[in-house]
Amino acid sequence: MALVAVAVFAVLLLKLIRTHHQFITRRIRIRRRRRLLHRIQTCMLMPDQQFGRLIRYARLNHTMPVLLVYFDVERDLRPDYRLSRKSMDGLMDVLHRHQDHGWGSYLEVLIFVYWLAHGLSYRVTARAFSVPKSTVCRVVHRIAHKIMDIAGKVICYPHHDELEEVGLRFGRLARHTAFDKAVGAIDGCHIRIKPPNHNKQDYFNYKQFYSIQMQAICDSQGRFINIFVGFPGSVHDTRVLKNSPLYVNSEYPPPGFFLLGDGGYPCIQSPITIITPYKLPLQGRVEERFNQSHARARSIIERAFGMMKARWRATLFKALEVKVGFCTEVVTACAFLHNVCLTHGDVLEPEPAYDALPQPPIPDSGQETSGNQLRARLAAHVSAPLNVQGHLLEHDYTI
Known part of the structure; x- marks a missing residue:
C-alpha cells in the first residue's frame, strides 16, 4: 500500500508541475503581448x-x-x-x-x-x-x-529510432504489413508563377501553365521531412529527383527502408530505394492488389500538398506575384508553416479535388539498380494469405 501511495503521489506531483509550467508559460506570453x-x-x-x-x-x-x-x-x-x-x-x-x-x-x-x-x-x-x-x-x-x-530544424528527417514507428504507420495506411518498411512518400508539385522574360518556355509544364517544381517527401502523418524547390516546370520529376541532394548524396531512406513514389519516378533500389506501382496494363490480381495498397499509403503526400495549398489558398491557387528567385523562399515558408501547424494540432483539411494528369514518359535511368525484384516480393507478401498452413509455405504466390 505504501508503494501505491508513493506512486499516486508522484503522478499527482508531475501533473501539478506540468500545470504550473503551462500557467507560467501562458503568463509570460501574455506579459510579452502587453509590453x-x-x-x-x-x-x-x-x-x-x-x-x-x-x-x-x-x-x-x-x-x-x-x-x-x-x-x-x-x-x-x-x-x-x-x-x-x-x-x-x-x-x-x-x-x-x-x-x-x-x-x-x-x-x-x-x-x-x-x-x-x-x-x-x-x-x-x-x-x-x-x-x-x-x-x-x-x-x-x-x-x-x-x-x-x-x-x-522543422523540415528534417526522422531520427533512426523513429523509423520503425513511421513504417508501422505507413503499414496501417496501406492496411498491410508489407509496407512496414516504408518511411516516406515522395511526389512533385507544380507551383504557379509569373514567368521571367528570359527562358520563359522552360517554366511551361505539361499541365499547360507556368510553374516551378516542388519535390517533397512526407512522413505517415503528412509532415514534410524533405523539400527541394526551384526547378522549372518543364523538367520531368525524375530529372528533378536526380539533381536533388536527396538522390546525389543518398541522404534518405537508410538501408532496409524505402520510399513510395508514383509512376512518374523509376522503381529503383539504389542509390536510394523508391517503390512505384505497377504500370498498366496490370498482369493479374497480384499486381492489382499491390497497387491498391500502394495507393492507400502513398496518398498521404497528395494530402500533405492539399493541406498546404488549402491553408495558403490565396497564394498558391494562383500565380505567385513575386520574382522567380524569391518564389523558392515563399514556397519553403509555406512548407515550413505547414509543419509548424501540424506540430501544434492545427490541421486544415485539403480540397477534395486533386489534379492528377498522367506524367510524361520517364527519362532513361543512369547508374541505378532496379527495384523490380523488391517490388515483386512486396506484391507477393500483399497477396499471401495471412494464416498460411504448414504444407502451403513453399507455394509461390506471385502467380
Missing part, C-alpha cells in the same frame, strides 16, 4: 547612441483590427492569419530573435504571415497594419530569409 502593445500605443523611443538622446523610431496605429485580434487572447486568428493561436505562438517561439529597433520580432512575424495569407499583396498588408509598403517589403524578405536559414 508589445504598450510599445505600439506609445511613440517608440529608442536611444540614439551617437548623440545620447531619445529619438522617435516609429509609431503604429494600435487600433488596426489585425493587431486588436492578435492582442485579444480570446479571439481566433485563423480568419486573418490562417493559423490558430497555438500555431502562431509556436511560430513566434521558433522565429524569436533580438531586434535592434522598436517593433520587435512579433510584429514582423504577424506582417509576414498576413502577407502570405492574403495573396502576397504588399499593398493590402501595408493598409492592414498602417505601415509603408516599403517597410512591409523589407520585413517580408527578412523573415523569409530567416525561415530559409532555420528550415532544417
